[in-house]
Amino acid sequence: MTDIHRVERAAERLKGHVRRTPLLNSPLLDRFARRRIFVKAECLQFTGSFKFRGAWAAISALPAPVRDRGVIAFSSGNHAQGVALAAARHGIPAVIVMPSDAPAVKIANTRAYGAEVILYDRETEDRDAIGEKLADERGLTLIKPFDNPEVIAGQGTAGIEIAEQAALLGIDMADVLVCCGGGGLTSGIALALERHAPGLRARPVEPEGFDDVARSLAAGAHRKNERLTGSICDAIITPTPGQLTFPIMKRLCGPGLTVSDDEALHAMALAFAHLRIVLEPGGAVALAAAIFRKPARPDEPVIAVASGGNVDPSVFIEALNRFGS
Amino acid sequence: MTDIHRVERAAERLKGHVRRTPLLNSPLLDRFARRRIFVKAECLQFTGSFKFRGAWAAISALPAPVRDRGVIAFSSGNHAQGVALAAARHGIPAVIVMPSDAPAVKIANTRAYGAEVILYDRETEDRDAIGEKLADERGLTLIKPFDNPEVIAGQGTAGIEIAEQAALLGIDMADVLVCCGGGGLTSGIALALERHAPGLRARPVEPEGFDDVARSLAAGAHRKNERLTGSICDAIITPTPGQLTFPIMKRLCGPGLTVSDDEALHAMALAFAHLRIVLEPGGAVALAAAIFRKPARPDEPVIAVASGGNVDPSVFIEALNRFGS
Incomplete structure (x- = not known):
């Protein structure tokens, strides 16, 4: 289980290895949104997303003899890059199992x-079988993207920084x-805020039609997405909240929010113009949500976690062409 | 005259008002460039460029009765925005004289x-006459973009941060x-480094064909650019080094470097992909220069100041289309 003590121990291990990302704001963005917005720019994290925190926390928590044999992860996205770099910096092997049709870059x-x-x-191969065989043969430890207590703790270190x-x-x-897929970042931040900034409340944000976390929170029990493709926000599409993350979110998070793909693209263009950071749709x-959803309490500022910036140029160009003027 | 004491006093006045921008790096960028590169991300500064530092330093240094009457600046670019916001935050009027054909945004x-x-x-009006008349009538203080001792001191605060x-x-x-126009940022940083990091050496970087500072440094005396248009790096095109900035640069700076417009666009695309920041060409x-020029001492890391990120979407799209794959 992940509690605040695990988050704080992860923060100790991450010190000096993970970037303390800035909390940015812009008077022109505030003017556009008619509210005070602060953006935790995790796109400036190593490997371009918060995933490096969780990867570092999980790898650094392994007993040395286990860690030295190496780690394995399934991912074609930000988790892959986070695990790859965190492993390299620990001097241990990392195997990343990716679909052969993943983008070449x-x-x-x-x-x-x-x-x-x-x-x-x-189409023809079983990812889990490949992974298990490799893990067995080489003694690799699987680093799951969110349902791992140390990964949640690592993501929670962003919450400690936000509180400070x-x-x-x-x-x-x-x-x-918080941009929310399986809930690792959301639940980790929620734990950190509970202790270090009790007046701040974590709320998950998901793409419309893929709001499994929002619906699960509303229902008080796991709900599933009907489909897993069809949003530009691919980085945060997951079937259902994690087994470890959901109980934390259920206890600590406010209601979930959703935004459309167009709103995500529009937010990317506004972040380009007013914050000069690069965001991916997810x-x-x-x-x-900070910009386009009505605030529950209009006088309060809002903090939005910008969780990643690994985006194909073509998608970024689409955002600028449609919303960049 | 600007000396280190003036820079340090400016740093005191800027504290809590100006963003301490991060020093970013990326293993993939280093791999591409075959050297260790660190980027001082002044594009993340308020108003999107370092100009806010100098504007704040100059305005905050004015005696209160003078300051309260307001300030005036000539600029269609980053200096205009820096002065405008710094004045607003001081609660004083700011008049910015801009050409009527400046971009609407x-x-x-x-x-x-x-x-x-x-x-x-x-075509038909005299900018300086308009400015002088306004300044006289309203008692406004002119804030020059670089040839002002307090502006140089303010830009130098970026150098103190780099040293730390x-x-x-x-x-x-x-x-x-350092991206170099009139030399305010370059000379300010050089002063800060001389005191706080004597092993670090400031070097100006300019667009090819507009290398007045590099040629002036080589000649030991002011040289002029033959033309003032024709580079995409409009933010840093100036006729000749400043009267106040050049003596400082001559005493402290290493040789100047130049890059082509295409190299600037390519660097923008690499900063997009590997650092997730938005840069303008200038x-x-x-x-x-850090990426495409051979290092004098290959084993040393290099620090590049990314001075601004106010770029039209069309120019950014060009950078991504040509160099973003």
Whole structure:
């Protein structure tokens, strides 16, 4: 189980290895949104997303003899890159199992971070079987993307930073909107805020039609998405909240929010113009909710976690072409 | 005259008002460039460029009765926005004199920061006469973009931060490449490094064909650019080094470097992909030099100041289309 003590121990291990990302704001963005918005720019984290925190926390928590044999992960996205770099910095092998139709640049980047990439055919091969065989043969430890207590703790270190940065700004009451897939980042931040900034409340933000977490929170029990494709926010599409993350979110989080793909693209263009940061669609949904959803308490500022910035140029160009003027 | 004491006094006045921008790096960028590169991300500064530092320093240094009457600046770019916001935050009027053919978004942004914008016709009207008349009538103080001792001191606060951030990373010998127009940022940083990081050496970077500072440094005396248009790096095109900035640069700076417009665009695309920051062409020339120019001492890391990120979407799209794959 992940509790605040685990988050704080992860923060100790991450110190000096993970970037303390800035909390950005812009008077022109506030003017556009008609509210005070602060953006936790995790797109500036190593490997371009918060995933590096969880990967570092999980790898650094392994007993040395286990860690030295190496780690394995299934991912074609931000988790792959986070695990690859965290493993390389620990000097241990990393195997990342990716679908052979993953974008070439993601495969190349994962390799460039030092990982061995094993490609499989989505249609004919069983990813889990490949992974299990490799893990058995080489003694690799599987690093799951969110349902791992140390991964949740690592993501929660972003919440400790938010609590400290908000205190410096005199913000003691605010919603903290978090881009949410399986809930690792949301639940970790919620734990950190409960202890370090009890007036700040984590709320998950998801793409419309893929709001399994929002519906699960409303129902008090796991709900599933009907489909897993069809949103531009691919980085945060998951079937259902995690087994470990959901109880934490249920206890601590406010109601979930959803935004459309167009709103995510629009938020990317506004972040480009006013904050000069690069966001991917799935990393922009929290900012989109901050901008386009009516605040529950209009006088309070809002904090949006910009969780990642690994975006194909073509998608970024679409955002600028449609919303960049 | 600007000396280190003036820079340090400016740093005191800026504390809590100006963003301490991060020093970013990326293993994949290093791999591409075959050297260790650190990027001082001044594009994340308020108003999207370092100009806010100098504006704040100059305005906060004015005696209160003078300051309260307001300030005036001539600029269609980053200096305009820096002065506008710094004045607004001081609660004083700001008048910005801009050409009527300036991009609509820049005029709108300057107004949105709270300034009064006076438009003039480049062909038929005399900018300086308009400015002098306004300044006389209203008792406004002119804030020059670089040839002002307090502006230089304000820009130099970025150099104090670089010295501190480099020390934390164990970097004690490195070139610090600075995007250079009139030399306010370059000379201010050079003063800060002389005192706080004597192993770090500031070097100006300019667009090819507009290398007045590099040629002036080589000649030991002021040289002029033959033309003032024709580069995409409009933010840093100036006729000749400043009267106040050049003596400082001559005493402290290493040789100047130049890059092509295409190299600046390529650096923008690499900053997008690997650092997830938005740079304008003039704000990317130092990074371009770090990437594309052979290092004098290959084993040393290099620090590049990314000075601004106010870029039209169309120019950014061009950078991604040509160099973003």
